[in-house]
Amino acid sequence: MKNIYKTITLLMLLGFISGCTKDILDKSPLDRLSPDTFYQNEGELKMGLMGVYNGLSENSTQIHWYQFDFMSDDAFCEHSWQGSLEFGAWNQNSSSSTAMEKWARAYSTIVRANRFIENLEAAPVNDNVKTQMKAEARFLRAFMYADLAHFYGDVPLILSVQTLDEAKVSRTLKSDVLNAILEDLDFAAQNLPAEYSGSDIGRATKGAALAYKARVYLYNEKWTEAAAAAKSVMDLSVYQLFNNYEGIFLEDNENNSEVIFDIQYMKDLSAQPWPSSALSFAEWPTPSVTSSLINSYYMTNGLPIDDSNSGYNDQNPFTNRDPRMAASIILPGSQMGARTFIPANDDVLTGARPRKYADLNNTDRNNCAINTILMRYADILLMRAEALVEANKITQEVYDLIDMVRARANMPSVEEVEGTGLSQSQLREIIRHERRVEFPIEGLRYADMYRWKDESLIHDVYGYNRSKLSDPSNPSTWVFEQVKASTRTFNAQKGWLWPIPQGDRQNNENLTQNPGY
Numbered sequence: 001m002k003n004i005y006k007t008i009t010l011l012m013l014l015g016f017i018s019g020c021t022k023d024i025l026d027k028s029p030l031d032r033l034s035p036d037t038f039y040q041n042e043g044e045l046k047m048g049l050m051g052v053y054n055g056l057s058e059n060s061t062q063i064h065w066y067q068f069d070f071m072s073d074d075a076f077c078e079h080s081w082q083g084s085l086e087f088g089a090w091n092q093n094s095s096s097s098t099a100m101e102k103w104a105r106a107y108s109t110i111v112r113a114n115r116f117i118e119n120l121e122a123a124p125v126n127d128n129v130k131t132q133m134k135a136e137a138r139f140l141r142a143f144m145y146a147d148l149a150h151f152y153g154d155v156p157l158i159l160s161v162q163t164l165d166e167a168k169v170s171r172t173l174k175s176d177v178l179n180a181i182l183e184d185l186d187f188a189a190q191n192l193p194a195e196y197s198g199s200d201i202g203r204a205t206k207g208a209a210l211a212y213k214a215r216v217y218l219y220n221e222k223w224t225e226a227a228a229a230a231k232s233v234m235d236l237s238v239y240q241l242f243n244n245y246e247g248i249f250l251e252d253n254e255n256n257s258e259v260i261f262d263i264q265y266m267k268d269l270s271a272q273p274w275p276s277s278a279l280s281f282a283e284w285p286t287p288s289v290t291s292s293l294i295n296s297y298y299m300t301n302g303l304p305i306d307d308s309n310s311g312y313n314d315q316n317p318f319t320n321r322d323p324r325m326a327a328s329i330i331l332p333g334s335q336m337g338a339r340t341f342i343p344a345n346d347d348v349l350t351g352a353r354p355r356k357y358a359d360l361n362n363t364d365r366n367n368c369a370i371n372t373i374l375m376r377y378a379d380i381l382l383m384r385a386e387a388l389v390e391a392n393k394i395t396q397e398v399y400d401l402i403d404m405v406r407a408r409a410n411m412p413s414v415e416e417v418e419g420t421g422l423s424q425s426q427l428r429e430i431i432r433h434e435r436r437v438e439f440p441i442e443g444l445r446y447a448d449m450y451r452w453k454d455e456s457l458i459h460d461v462y463g464y465n466r467s468k469l470s471d472p473s474n475p476s477t478w479v480f481e482q483v484k485a486s487t488r489t490f491n492a493q494k495g496w497l498w499p500i501p502q503g504d505r506q507n508n509e510n511l512t513q514n515p516g517y
Contacts, residue, residue, distance in 0.1 A: 039122075041124075045120065045129070049136060052113050052140050053140065056109070056143075058263075060097075061275060063102050064273075064277075065374075066354070068444075068446040070084035072445035073445070073459065074292070074441070076088065076486060077287065083096070083097055088486075092498070095503075102151065102498075103152070103500075104501075114158065114161050116137050132191060132192065135190075135204075136192065136203060138184040138188050142185045142188070142212065142216075145180065146181050150447065154177070155172065155174075155177060168508045169510060170512075185213045188206075188208075194207060195238055202262065204261065207236050210232045211261065212375065214230040214383050215383065218383050223388075226384075227388050227391065230384035241405070245323065245409050248373070249356050249357055249373070250370070251370045261375040266369050271366070271367045271369050272369065272372075274366060277354075277372075278362050279368070281354045281359075283365055285348050287354050290485075292462060297324065297437050302412035302417035305317075318332075323410060323411075324438065329353070332352065332469045337360035350461070350463020351466045352463065354441045382401065382402070386431045389428055455492075458490035462485060463482065463485045464480060494514075497514040
């Protein structure tokens with residue numbers, strides 16, 4: 001798919017050159033492409049479709065995927081202009097830029113998808129091409145509506161190109177929005193290929209449609225349906241866990257066997273939007289990882305650090321821990337590219353930084369091209385496990401699904417540590433823990449906290465006392481003391497839903513507001 005960007009650039013240049021030969025009295029728009037004269041061949045359709053895909057790119061700092069981990073108990077960003085501080089502290093309001101940017105990005109992409117689908121109908125191209133491209137556009141529309149419904153609840157459902165007179169729509173019941181999402185995903189799953197090759201890698205596939213179907217069902221407590229959708233992804237036999245956890249997120253291993261859907265980036269042509277993960281994670285003083293996340297990783301014997309038999313030493317806290325911890329986090333005293341990370345010499349508040357997606361060896365921080373993985377196979381395994389447990393359909397398969405994810409990290413199985421014959425509540429906690437240590441710094445934790453409605457996960461931010469982690473030549477003098485970095489309190493009046501943006505409500509008096517705003 002990265003090569004598609006080159007194709008688009010060439011096609012646009014050729015279109016401009018051919019347009020110069022037209023009669024000077026031709027009144028077609030000269031400052032933009034006109035849908036009346038465009039979409040005349042497969043190349044132009046591909047350009048239009050890539051315009052819909054481009055809506056995935058998070059061109060606003062407030063809604064970069066990592067900002068959502070900064071809102072969670074895994075991480076923290078002290079700078080208010082990035083948006084996550086406000087939401088993480090439950091101080092958001094209807095004028096909050098993050099709420100406005102997420103809303104605007106989704107509806108902008110939905111409008112693009114609707115217009116593309118409409119123009120596709122009359123395009124003089126092969127019906128098979130039309131059907132596949134329509135399926136891709138409907139997948140992207142469903143992707144955006146799923147995000148809107150999860151965060152805002154009832155939202156306007158717009159499935160066709162609107163006239164100005166039709167613009168002032170009311171919010172649609174979330175249940176109806178979900179039905180439309182599932183219809184789009186079903187159409188996509190039926191009409192998309194299981195795999196691509198060459199420059200088309202990265203486009204939506206049957207597996208991506210089924211995977212998001214599983215997520216939509218899971219997020220809305222349709223347990224049996226979620227389990228079935230996840231199983232359908234597994235039955236494709238297309239995906240498998242990549243053999244190296246840390247390697248999943250390296251540019252050298254892009255499009256590996258675990259990736260189901262991602263945002264594709266390319267150096268010099270279509271790099272990550274500013275600020276890239278390389279800039280934010282490796283240079284800026286904002287990406288704090290909490291000690292809460294660090295403490296959540298088990299010892300290599302599978303026991304939590306507060307278990308008296310675990311062997312944990314709070315003054316040697318990183319020895320014999322789940323390997324996913326060091327693969328995901330730049331810990332005090334660990335290597336950060338060519339240098340050793342010394343918290344006292346770094347401005348990050350909690351004394352720990354993200355390692356995942358940091359692209360530490362990239363010296364051109366604004367030219368980071370690591371793809372952002374939006375869905376991977378480990379999530380399918382844990383979603384099916386969770387759905388089966390919540391449906392109380394507990395068999396050996398639940399253990400096997402969790403064990404597969406643990407085994408890739410060389411962690412012991414559930415049976416070896418927690419045992420067998422576990423209750424629904426015990427397995428629920430095991431799965432929730434496994435999600436936390438498997439997916440940190442991937443933009444999923446806040447959504448998990450949100451859907452579980454677990455207020456206990458909204459708590460003060462703690463990190464290490466950096467002044468006691470100072471002498472790089474003598475780490476034996478270091479003292480690991482956990483101190484509070486920020487206060488967080490759940491606002492029950494607002495609850496879990498986000499505010500409908502005030503600017504949109506001013507422009508459309510038919511939009512109602514969520515409680516507490």
